Amino acid sequence: VDTFPVxxxxxxxxxxxxxxxxxPAGNSNLAITVLPKPQVSFIPSxxxxxxxxxxxxxxxxxxxxxxxxxxxxxxxxxxxxTIYPSAIxxxxxxxxxxxxxxxxxxxxxxxxxxxxxxxxxTIVSRPVTVMPNAVNTFFTAAPNTGCEPLVVKFQDQxxxxxxxxxxxxYNIARDSCMGGGMIDTAGSTITKTFAxxxxxxxxxxxSGYGCAHD
Numbered sequence: 001v002d003t004f005p006v007x008x009x010x011x012x013x014x015x016x017x018x019x020x021x022x023x024p025a026g027n028s029n030l031a032i033t034v035l036p037k038p039q040v041s042f043i044p045s046x047x048x049x050x051x052x053x054x055x056x057x058x059x060x061x062x063x064x065x066x067x068x069x070x071x072x073x074x075x076x077x078x079x080x081x082t083i084y085p086s087a088i089x090x091x092x093x094x095x096x097x098x099x100x101x102x103x104x105x106x107x108x109x110x111x112x113x114x115x116x117x118x119x120x121x122t123i124v125s126r127p128v129t130v131m132p133n134a135v136n137t138f139f140t141a142a143p144n145t146g147c148e149p150l151v152v153k154f155q156d157q158x159x160x161x162x163x164x165x166x167x168x169x170y171n172i173a174r175d176s177c178m179g180g181g182m183i184d185t186a187g188s189t190i191t192k193t194f195a196x197x198x199x200x201x202x203x204x205x206x207s208g209y210g211c212a213h214d
Contacts, residue, residue, distance in 0.1 A: 039061070039122070040059065040060065040061045040070070040113065040115040040122055040124060041059075041060045041061075041113075041124055042057050042059045042060060042072075042113045042124065043057070044056070044111070044126055044128060045057075045058075047126065047127065047128055047129065048128070048129040048131070049129075049130065049131065050130075050132075050133045050210075050211030051100050051101035051102070051131065051132060051133040051211070052098050052099065052133070053098065053099045053100075053101075053128070054097070054098045055096065055098075056094050056096050057072060057095050057096070057111070057113075058092075058094050059083070059092040059095075059113065061091065061092065061115065068084075068115075068116045069082050069084050069116050070082070070083050070084075070092060070113055070114070070116075071114040071116070072095060072111065072112070072113050073111070073112040073114065074109065074111055075109040075110045075111055075112065076099055076100070076109050078097075081095055081097070083095055099130045100130070101130040101131060101132045101133065102134070103132060104132050104134070105132065106129055106130065106131050106132070106209065107132075108127050108128070108129050108130075109128045109129075109130065111125060111126050111127070111128055112124070112125045113125075131207075131209035131211050132207065132209065132211065133211040134160045134207070135158065135159070135160040135161045135205050135206070136158060136160060137161065137203055137204075138156075138158055139154055139155060139157055139203045140154070140157060141153070141154050141155075142155075148194065148195050149193045149194065149195060150194045151191060151193050152191070152192055152193075152194060153191050154166065154189065154190050154201065154203075155188065156188040156189070156203065156205075158205045160207055161205035161206060161207055161208075162206070162208035163205070163206040163207075164204070164205055164206075165183070165203070165204035165206075166183045166190055166192075166201070166202075166204075167201065167203075167204065168183070168192055168194075168201050169200075170200040170201060170202035171200075172200060177202065
């Protein structure tokens with residue numbers, strides 16, 4: 001087993017002669033070179049986040065012998081990325097990749113890096129977790145006109161949301177909820193009584209992963 005940090009070359013000399021012969025022995029030289037097995041790793045800038053998640057990957061190589069290439073296998077169906085040693089330090093350029101999640105649950109991508117050096121291949125892997133970023137907000141209000149005090153029932157019909165905040169005094173120009181108009185609720189139905197006037201009602205919906213809102 002080669003434990004040297006660089007390639008190891010061993011020179012062998014083979015001598016052959018005929019027993020009882022006066023002829024000189026014949027010699028042959030043979031050089032055997034043993035390359036060290038790549039010892040590699042890589043470090044992601046983040047290992048979890050909301051979709052779309054852009055991650056920078058930094059390769060770390062030890063005892064690498066004669067470097068050839070590093071191949072990143074993203075695990076999301078996209079094409080692999082191959083990088084080569086840089087001319088100056090750091091030895092390897094960083095590489096970026098963006099991961100997406102278009103479903104309602106978290107997705108774990110098993111990112112692999114394959115190092116090739118001479119006749120050896122070494123593969124290491126790291127998980128990257130991508131949370132969904134999809135909320136569609138919609139609600140109904142009935143009745144939406146009438147005499148005061150007007151009792152209105154609001155029904156949430158959003159998808160992809162687990163946290164709901166109702167605003168019953170929404171200012172469109174400022175894009176904010178005015179005064180004490182914000183109400184937090186875990187339910188999908190809420191009833192509100194209004195005095196005379198015209199009101200703009202808004203619903204803030206946030207995904208359970210904290211990624212998306214509307």
